[in-house]
Every structure is written in structure tokens, then in C-alpha cells.
Amino acid sequence: MSMHSKAYIFRQQQLLVDEHFQLPQAARLQHDLYLSENGEIIARDLKEDELVPEGYQLVPIRLLVQVWSRVQFEQASRAVQLLEWRRNHRFCSQCGHSTQQHASQYAMVCSSCGYNQYPRVNPCVITIITRGTDEILLAKNARNKTQMYSLIAGFVEVGETLEYAVRRETLEEVGLHIKNIQYLSSQPWPFPSNLMMAFKAEYQEGEIQIQENELSDAQFFKFDQLPEIPFKGSIAYAMIQHVIHGTPVADDSKEWL
Template sequence: MSNLSLAYIFQQQQLLVDQDFQLPRVESLASDLQVSSGDQVIARDLLPNEPIPEGLQLVPIRQLLQYWTTSQFEQASRAIQLLEWRRNHRFCSHCGTPTQPHATEHAMVCPACHYRQYPRVQPCVITVITRGEDEILLAKNARNKTSQMYGLIAGFVEVGETLEEAVRRETEEEVGLKLKNIQYLASQPWPFPSNLMIAFKAEYAGGDLKLQEEEISDAAFFKFDQLPEIPFKGSIAHAMIMHVTQGQPVADDTKAWL
């Protein structure tokens, strides 16, 4: 058993786990990606025609949020993002030469011009907005045609922008509202594909709802005790909504964002 490595084996956004949603242990291959230095934890992609071993199953990584601890999900997030980065940087972006993995760093190195390509993280702000003592703003994503789930205002941080500026801009663009008292809450790695969700809370300061129709199909202020369908338990959006409506902590050290 000591020669076996704990393995994150992915097929796109699905992960190979046993019936208890735990990772398998496998023999390491030369092509495996080392997830953490000093530990026998590796990551690899399941080959297209590779059979699924008996006793294991492919489970969407989002589903594992409700079973795993925060540290387990964060390590899985690291694994899937590193694999995605390695697949996307097989060639040098400067000269087009095939790259090689660095011996000790997470970097793809060009043997011709020596340019190094490191993993990139895309910062994304997500904001829970309240009005008065008992109302929360929730919005329905226009691209979500199959459910009635309402979530929070979120968007990518632009070049040259502070996080607080991104919070204000995304809110004005998507629902036309002004904010005040913007405060940082928490963050969560979100490997879909390589985001860092940065959570804020803010208060309504003024304006009327005006929807950016290509992004938001509906938005409204809801009473804390009259919420519509909200994001699934385990997501940072769910934790943020529970934080302002029920006073729950945003993150917990034993379970992933419950």
C-alpha cells in the first residue's frame, strides 16, 4: 500500500471515486501530475477507452461538495485546474515549440526560448446584496433555461480593476443598482474551469432594477423567510445566502461550504 498514490482521476468534470465517495489508490505513472510536494497524491485524466475499475464510479465534482471536507474539495480543485492548465499549455505561446514540464515547479518550459508558462487563476467576485433588515437580492441567470434557481450577482474582475470596483460594476451592469458598505466575506476555489470566487456582502444604496437581459432573466428583492430555489448546499453562493438570512458562518473548517 505504501507504493500506491492517492489519485484524482478525471474524465472532464467527473472524478473517479469509490462507493463512499473516497479517492482510489493506484500505482503512479511517469506522466502523472504531482498535486502536492512530499505527498503521494497524483492527478491524471482517464483515457477515452479506459475501463472504470470495479467498485469505482465517475461522479460530477460539484456533487462531491456535499460529502467532502473543505480541504478535500480544495485539493480536488487544485488537481483539476493543474490538469486543465497542462493540457492547454503543451506549446510555447511565444514561439510554438512543444513545452516540457519543469522538474520542480508547476511550470511548462519552452526548450527553445526558455519561456515559462505558469497556472493562471481567474478572479471572480460574487456579492450578496441586502436591503433593509430582511430583504436579499436574488437573480436568475438568463442562460439557465431548465430550472427556477435564483442566485447572486457575480462576474469576472477586469484588468486594472479593484475587487470592490468589480462588485460595483457587475451590479450596475446586471441589475442597475448602486451599492454601499461593500465588505469582503470569504473565497472559494471554483474549478469550472479555473476560477477563484471572492465573496462580498453589500447594501442597497439606490436605483431601480434594470436587467441586463443577456445575463439576467429575472431579479427581485426577497424576504429572508420567502426565498425561491437557491444554489445547492456546498457552493459559496448558498453559504452567503444562509449567512445573511440565517446568520450562519460563511465557511466551516470541517465541511466544504455548508
């Protein structure tokens, strides 16, 4: 069996790839995170004092979502989230003792009290809201320095259903009531460890009143008069194309690499 593996090597949110955005083959090290049972796919952190190998570059994974297939990006997303989970759980949250990774599970185990810490994702809802047959609601994030407009999104709070979170986020951010909420699709989004769950809904009533600490603007736009929107590869882009052109939000027919 070869001791070299396809390697996801990260420095924070940047991934080591060659000029064609392909992953390196690397010799396995003791503390590698195995993404496949046989160790053919691994993940590790590139230490701050380690040099980038010749012929390779560190590329933000936000860029890779635009050039890779959905399957490739999801595997990279899984890798970076698991590395961050392991990095952030080196100590037990119950007793403070140091932890070690379980031999066969994604669990950080406390050798003192036995508590296991497993990876967690943060559920988020993202909603495309239509008005009539040719308008969608787009909003500009107050912290975004570009002119890009996107969809209403936010974290699901404890005790909420997804549909309730959709209604609450919409009411909080733009002051509108919506109806006919329908689930569309989902996308892992590793910034840092989110699961985006996509919904569509229809405008019911109300006037736009933006939550100023979150948004700088929100408007209904005609399909043929859209401002700058999120990049291809993001679920927001796919949702907008779905509503306007009828294209699928996600292709679930592909198998994992």
C-alpha cells in the first residue's frame, strides 16, 4: 500500500494547490487527519514556519468554490472544518484536561474524565423571497465593502424550527412578512463551520425596514435589473438562478471523489 496520499493542506482558510488547482500527493505523518478509512485522503495544517513547496500556492477556499466541482469543494469544506474542530478542542470543555483524537472516530477524548467532543456544524437558513413573477429581494450586508447584494440569511437559534428561523430572520432584517416557505437545498459552508439550508418564500405584506446594524440596503429587484450578486458556486447564486431561469439549485447525482 502506498504511503502517499491526496492531501488537503491548509493554513487557516487557504489550501495548498498547484497552478492547476490540483492537490499535492504527500507522505503521511503521525498527526494527519484521515478523510478516508484507508488513508488515501488526508488533511493537515501547514505550520506558520513551513515553506510553501515549489510549484504550489496557498489559495483561499472561497476562490476554489468558483473553480472546483461541488463534490471537490464539499470534500475541502469537510477537511478544513475537521481540522478547525481538532485545533479548537485540544482541551476538555468539562474539566480542562488535554484531549487526544479517538483512534477510529471523529472525537476528541479527555483522558481524565472521558468526555468526548464531536464536530459540530452551525445551522443557517438562507432565503430567496419573490414578489410577483419577476422580482426578488436582495440585501447588502453592512460589513460588506463591495457593492454585492445577496439573500436574507442567519443562524438558527436554539429551539427553533427551520421555517420559524426563516420567518424571524426576514422580519428582523427587513421587516417583511412572508408566506409559502419551501425548502430547496443545502450547502456546507466552512466559514467557519456552517451548513447553509436554502429556502424560497413569497412576499406577503409589509414595507422594507432594514436592520441597520446588519444591512445597509435592501430592495426588490426586477429579474433583468439585478445588481452585483454572489459568485458562481455559492448556494445564493444557485438560488437566484433557480428562481429566474428554473435551473436546479444542486446536482445531487454526483458521487464523492
